[in-house]
Amino acid sequence: MTKPGMSRRKFLIGSAVGGASILASGYLSFDAWASAKNNVQDIRVTPTLCDGCSNWCAINVFTKGGRIWKAEGIPIAGINQGRVCAKGHALLHEVYNKDRVKSPLKRVGPDRFEPISWEQAYKEIGEKVRTIKEKHGPESLFLVQYPEGNSALTNRFINALGSQNAFSHASTCFLPRNIGWWTTTGYAKPDQDIEHTKLGLFIGRNLGAGLQLRQLSDLSKAKDRGAKFVVVDPRFSEMAAFADQWIQIRPGSDLALTLAIANVIIAENLYQKEFVEKYTEGFDEWADKVKGYTPEWAQQRTDVPTKVIRKLAHDLAEAAPRVFAHRGYHGAMGTQYKNSFQLVRTIGCINGLLGNFNQKGGMFFAPKVKLGKLDPQKYPSPTVPEDPMADGSGDPEKYPLTPVGQGLTHAIPELAIQGKLKAGFVYHNNPLRTCPNPARVIEGYGKLDLLVSFDYVLSETASLAHYILPESYYLERDDVVHTNQSYQSKQISIRQAVIEPLYDTKPMVVILIELAQHLGIGEYFNWTLEDYNQASLAPLGVTLERLKKEGVVDLGGKWKPGEPEFKTPSGKLEFVSSTLKDYNMHPIPEWEETLTSPDPNDPHSFRLIHGKQAHLTHTRSINQEYLKEISVLNDMTRVWIHPVRAKALNIKDGESMIISNAVGKGRATAMVTEGIHKDCVFLPSGYGVFSRNLRTAFGFGISYNDFLPTYFDPMLGHCMSNEIIVRIEKAMT
Amino acid sequence: MPRYGMAIDTTKCIGCHSCRIACQNQNGLDYKETYNWINTRERAYPSFHKEYIPLQCNHCENAPCQSVCPTGATFTSKEGVVLVNPETCVGCGDCVEACPYKMRVVREELGIVDKCGFCIELVRDGGTPPCVTTCPTQVRIFGDLDDPESVISKFIAKTGAQPLQPELGTNPKIFYKRS
Numbered sequence: 083m084t085k086p087g088m089s090r091r092k093f094l095i096g097s098a099v100g101g102a103s104i105l106a107s108g109y110l111s112f113d114a115w116a117s118a119k120n121n122v123q124d125i126r127v128t129p130t131l132c133d134g135c136s137n138w139c140a141i142n143v144f145t146k147g148g149r150i151w152k153a154e155g156i157p158i159a160g161i162n163q164g165r166v167c168a169k170g171h172a173l174l175h176e177v178y179n180k181d182r183v184k185s186p187l188k189r190v191g192p193d194r195f196e197p198i199s200w201e202q203a204y205k206e207i208g209e210k211v212r213t214i215k216e217k218h219g220p221e222s223l224f225l226v227q228y229p230e231g232n233s234a235l236t237n238r239f240i241n242a243l244g245s246q247n248a249f250s251h252a253s254t255c256f257l258p259r260n261i262g263w264w265t266t267t268g269y270a271k272p273d274q275d276i277e278h279t280k281l282g283l284f285i286g287r288n289l290g291a292g293l294q295l296r297q298l299s300d301l302s303k304a305k306d307r308g309a310k311f312v313v314v315d316p317r318f319s320e321m322a323a324f325a326d327q328w329i330q331i332r333p334g335s336d337l338a339l340t341l342a343i344a345n346v347i348i349a350e351n352l353y354q355k356e357f358v359e360k361y362t363e364g365f366d367e368w369a370d371k372v373k374g375y376t377p378e379w380a381q382q383r384t385d386v387p388t389k390v391i392r393k394l395a396h397d398l399a400e401a402a403p404r405v406f407a408h409r410g411y412h413g414a415m416g417t418q419y420k421n422s423f424q425l426v427r428t429i430g431c432i433n434g435l436l437g438n439f440n441q442k443g444g445m446f447f448a449p450k451v452k453l454g455k456l457d458p459q460k461y462p463s464p465t466v467p468e469d470p471m472a473d474g475s476g477d478p479e480k481y482p483l484t485p486v487g488q489g490l491t492h493a494i495p496e497l498a499i500q501g502k503l504k505a506g507f508v509y510h511n512n513p514l515r516t517c518p519n520p521a522r523v524i525e526g527y528g529k530l531d532l533l534v535s536f537d538y539v540l541s542e543t544a545s546l547a548h549y550i551l552p553e554s555y556y557l558e559r560d561d562v563v564h565t566n567q568s569y570q571s572k573q574i575s576i577r578q579a580v581i582e583p584l585y586d587t588k589p590m591v592v593i594l595i596e597l598a599q600h601l602g603i604g605e606y607f608n609w610t611l612e613d614y615n616q617a618s619l620a621p622l623g624v625t626l627e628r629l630k631k632e633g634v635v636d637l638g639g640k641w642k643p644g645e646p647e648f649k650t651p652s653g654k655l656e657f658v659s660s661t662l663k664d665y666n667m668h669p670i671p672e673w674e675e676t677l678t679s680p681d682p683n684d685p686h687s688f689r690l691i692h693g694k695q696a697h698l699t700h701t702r703s704i705n706q707e708y709l710k711e712i713s714v715l716n717d718m719t720r721v722w723i724h725p726v727r728a729k730a731l732n733i734k735d736g737e738s739m740i741i742s743n744a745v746g747k748g749r750a751t752a753m754v755t756e757g758i759h760k761d762c763v764f765l766p767s768g769y770g771v772f773s774r775n776l777r778t779a780f781g782f783g784i785s786y787n788d789f790l791p792t793y794f795d796p797m798l799g800h801c802m803s804n805e806i807i808v809r810i811e812k813a814m815t
Numbered sequence: 816m817p818r819y820g821m822a823i824d825t826t827k828c829i830g831c832h833s834c835r836i837a838c839q840n841q842n843g844l845d846y847k848e849t850y851n852w853i854n855t856r857e858r859a860y861p862s863f864h865k866e867y868i869p870l871q872c873n874h875c876e877n878a879p880c881q882s883v884c885p886t887g888a889t890f891t892s893k894e895g896v897v898l899v900n901p902e903t904c905v906g907c908g909d910c911v912e913a914c915p916y917k918m919r920v921v922r923e924e925l926g927i928v929d930k931c932g933f934c935i936e937l938v939r940d941g942g943t944p945p946c947v948t949t950c951p952t953q954v955r956i957f958g959d960l961d962d963p964e965s966v967i968s969k970f971i972a973k974t975g976a977q978p979l980q981p982e983l984g985t986n987p988k989i990f991y992k993r994s
Binding site for chain 2: 151152153154155164165166167168170171172174175289290291293295298299301302303305318320321322323324328330696697707708709710711712715716755756757
């Protein structure tokens, strides 16, 4: 907020004379002004899907005189229920960002680009791909993406080129969570009926920053009804502020807590016996295993008092089956720790003990929409190569459970350095900033013979690319039919252009179709986006015209509580996983140590943990002025440190600290707070942009990836992003 | 005629700032200009807690900003909403200093001082302020304080929500349920 300057005050003295006469008529003239403001002509509303994160919330976007103005949520949308978050509002402005790529570009030197025509770029890329394929085989090609709704088409593209190497960000985000739930229940992402629950337990899941608007809206409704929520986190997260109870836990020890909860529930006979008998497999074996995991055992590892553990177990059991332990995400259940996978399994099993699957207020499996497909007679599909991915994902000998099509994105630099990957296509992703150990990532990506980016700005990765084929911003492009709005009923939605493209950019689907013609795979892209969408909608009885008009169409098929259907090999919830047994992996959830621990005898030694802030998605939103201003105004790049530890290092609130380890070094301002466990410091993610072509964000804050070594979890290969040990010291000014 | 007010339940606020940018867009504000803020307050005892407190113009019944305004640009509408007439505001800044809650904003390019106006033009058209409708956890309730049956009146009666610093005697029309 700017304070008024002296000059304006002086100006007043000369002009205040007329004040009294205006006073009487002030009210009326304001009304006239207000209605004039309302009567601006040419306000148009277009339903579309936000692109601020992977929720793709359904929004109505308003334009005023042809310029993007504001957004409102579409009320029926299952995922956002009429709400829009800060990112959703602010990223509307991004279409006018000064840093946008305005035409296809060719890199002609370090950070030097020249405009190139689409035709010429396609031609040159086509020639290079052909040469690389002939010399190194199609398996040296890869695609890396943050999956969009059209990932079926980007995957089709790389498969048509003969490569299996489609990577997503899974290995730096959610991999253990999805595989843990899948091996336990047969579903990668079960949902919670938050609205009707009595008690919800969130282990490291911070819905207050890793937003999902529907879940937040339901939390609010449940709270009004008297439901209780418990958050377990080393840090007082935004979700902890909403919850009724915050249990501070030593980072990386959530598994011990959950095993002890299971111990109490089983030992005290508090589990839902009928459910366990009817719908689960391997209970006796697991019960035997958890006997040793007493609250006393867990207290030593977690710093959570035994009476808190016992009470939590009792509270959960008492609320059953209208209760859930949340399916989780980052914090503890994503790609954070070596024991994250066992934690997810344990949480899945605790929900089993509580008998809450397909129960009101418990866990449920969202109804799925099945879209139609292109007619294979008219539009042939490429053969999908059967080999495992270059990183060993899908390889029975290496990472059998890591899905092909997701792979290990942070293995790409290694594979490039080894010469196994030669050419890459990067879509809606910025591995140089989102993968661990940036120096190594830069080296690996720098070794590629060809790197093509489809980015709309020159991110760190795009700045290293040989060619940029800029995708139109989401407000400027038509896209495929989505199904992700389906929550408790089946819904379809669609993204469509709100305004014409401002620059020489194209929708991704159009780029793929055109590029395919120059890569010898045109036969697999002999259709238009319209054809594709018509085919998707054909079995659903909804016209494309209607979907575009309404934005979201509800197809019914509402979820109803009843018998649970598990999709595991046994058809039951598997305490003992048959899939894991098949691969000789620990089939029963049990205690596993973290990979690293801070040195308890060194006052400088800390674990570094990280997490999201509600207004940022990865590092791509901090280049947006409205969002950056929130960080600036609230000093949100600060690193949290406990007062006892800070005092030992003579660090006061607001002072500078140096964070370092073998991977990197950085400087941050200390936020001294009891809201963080003594063992760790918390570094908010979303900062540390080092591309000079992102002028708003450049040089603002630091990233946890600057300190994360290149790890591969032995079982799934994920990056273990909380296994960071750093040295903290006071900065000498 | 309704008398508009707002209730804010800080026990539900996660500090996500959706309200801030919804408001900026609705009112065509630059990124540095805002009509609402979120303050945070930590307490250590009896147990650690952090509270997010959304702040904006309190629409006081006895608005100090209005009484000091030399041109009458600040006035109270028929619905009890404290508004600024941009045509008559000369940007002197007296109101900025008079507001005990510091909720007034200088809009440099217009040469005026402005603030939250409960989106009255939208409300008169049957709408609801976007800070209310966009809030993911439904922290805010907007409505008629004079209607005992309104959601806001019932909420205030049930929770005993209080305005900020009632001792100032400004009689704000924003009521807080605090955590």
